[in-house]
Amino acid sequence: MLTELCSVPVTGMGQHVGAYGVQDTLRSGFSSVKNELLPSHALELSEKNFQLNQDKMNFSTLRNIQGLHAPLKLQMEYRAARQIQRLPFLQSSHLALDTLKGNDESISFEDILNDPAQSEMVGEPHIMVEYKLGLM
Amino acid sequence: MTQTFLNAVFLENAVLEAEVTKLGCNIPAARKTGTTICGVVFKDGLVLGADTRATEGMIVADKNCSKIHYISPNIYCCGAGTAADTEMTTQIISSNLELHSLSTSRMPRVATANRMLKQMLFRYQGHIGAALVLGGVDCNGPHLYSIYPHGSTDKLPYVTMGSGSLAAMAVFEDRYKQDMEEEDAKRLVRDAIAAGIFNDLGSGSNIDLCVITKGRVDYLRPHDMANKKGVRTGNYKYKQGTTGVLTKSVIKLDLEVVEETVQTMDTS
Numbered sequence A: 001m002l003t004e005l006c007s008v009p010v011t012g013m014g015q016h017v018g019a020y021g022v023q024d025t026l027r028s029g030f031s032s033v034k035n036e037l038l039p040s041h042a043l044e045l046s047e048k049n050f051q052l053n054q055d056k057m058n059f060s061t062l063r064n065i066q067g068l069h070a071p072l073k074l075q076m077e078y079r080a081a082r083q084i085q086r087l088p089f090l091q092s093s094h095l096a097l098d099t100l101k102g103n104d105e106s107i108s109f110e111d112i113l114n115d116p117a118q119s120e121m122v123g124e125p126h127i128m129v130e131y132k133l134g135l136m
Numbered sequence B: 001m002t003q004t005f006l007n008a009v010f011l012e013n014a015v016l017e018a019e020v021t022k023l024g025c026n027i028p029a030a031r032k033t034g035t036t037i038c039g040v041v042f043k044d045g046l047v048l049g050a051d052t053r054a055t056e057g058m059i060v061a062d063k064n065c066s067k068i069h070y071i072s073p074n075i076y077c078c079g080a081g082t083a084a085d086t087e088m089t090t091q092i093i094s095s096n097l098e099l100h101s102l103s104t105s106r107m108p109r110v111a112t113a114n115r116m117l118k119q120m121l122f123r124y125q126g127h128i129g130a131a132l133v134l135g136g137v138d139c140n141g142p143h144l145y146s147i148y149p150h151g152s153t154d155k156l157p158y159v160t161m162g163s164g165s166l167a168a169m170a171v172f173e174d175r176y177k178q179d180m181e182e183e184d185a186k187r188l189v190r191d192a193i194a195a196g197i198f199n200d201l202g203s204g205s206n207i208d209l210c211v212i213t214k215g216r217v218d219y220l221r222p223h224d225m226a227n228k229k230g231v232r233t234g235n236y237k238y239k240q241g242t243t244g245v246l247t248k249s250v251i252k253l254d255l256e257v258v259e260e261t262v263q264t265m266d267t268s
Helices: A033-037 A044-048 A050-066 A069-082 A095-101 A125-133 B002-023 B083-104 B110-123 B165-175 B182-199
Strands: B037-041 B045-051 B054-056 B059-062 B068-072 B075-081 B130-138 B141-147 B153-155 B158-161 B207-213 B216-224
Touching (some): A069 A095, B037 B165, B037 B182, B045 B075, B045 B141, B045 B182, B068 B083, B075 B110, B075 B207, B083 B110, B083 B130, B110 B153, B130 B158, B130 B207, B158 B165, B165 B182, B182 B207
Antiparallel strands (some): B045 B207, B054 B059, B075 B130, B130 B141, B141 B153, B207 B216
């Protein structure tokens, strides 16, 4: 069975809250209470946080072995590399970030499925740039 | 960015499926392989065996599908369970193992492939329905692993998986000996798969074998055609001349060339 019913609402499914503390309909579409309280797939939460949890685990191990400086330095490098990208509506290669994280030596579902080059929708360039610059 | 895209796809599919089942429509079932796969370690290497039937519920979807997948030149993997899952999983792991082997400049080890597979299957908590028999010969000798859909693995001298695994395991438990010769091992695997084919509805057609030794891989497909399709004994075609010809008239049609166009083919 793909969908499992859990009776307790799960945290981490929250709405995308906009500037005034309400649902940002313009950016994240209409809200559905059911979609936000219960996960629609058993793996939804675990997959959403997978990369974050892996990073947290690796950083904490590194901190225990080498000291606080190691994860701090790495996180600073990641932050710097994450800023190397094209304009928001264009597809960035994230080459520096991938090399730092070691993703250049592995292939996974993100590389095969949902190729951004084949995406049917393209963002409206002006609005995306305005949003990124905070003018919107 | 890609993570959010993937999660969106996830969500949409799961939500759509829930809505459709509520309306009473059936989602098409994934094609399972309902298989017999097995492997056995012998003196200098190992033999992997598989049947060749792929089922879709009660119907045979593919009479001659290939269940022994390539992972690396010295490692092969048999797959049971959902056909697409085993195919994509083995391809992803094969690519990753190739990248890893290029990065370390060493022949890949079976333990590496095993660990990659088990970590991926555990991450998806059994939703990827792939039960695998992984075998290969590396610098430490021949190794045989069985990998279950939830991510547990066993390292054993002989393993079977799939719906026909009990029939095949019965043959193994009876006749397995340590340090067999290659021909004995091939015969044992062939008999085990045959037991699965004849006693399990989900397995059938031919027997494929893959013999892996240090420096040599024999991919025998098919090794044994256990279920040949019957030959028709009667012929219902009428012989030429059965119907008598009374008259024959030939009318020639005058055709003239009106237009001639040349369309170049894109042969790039």
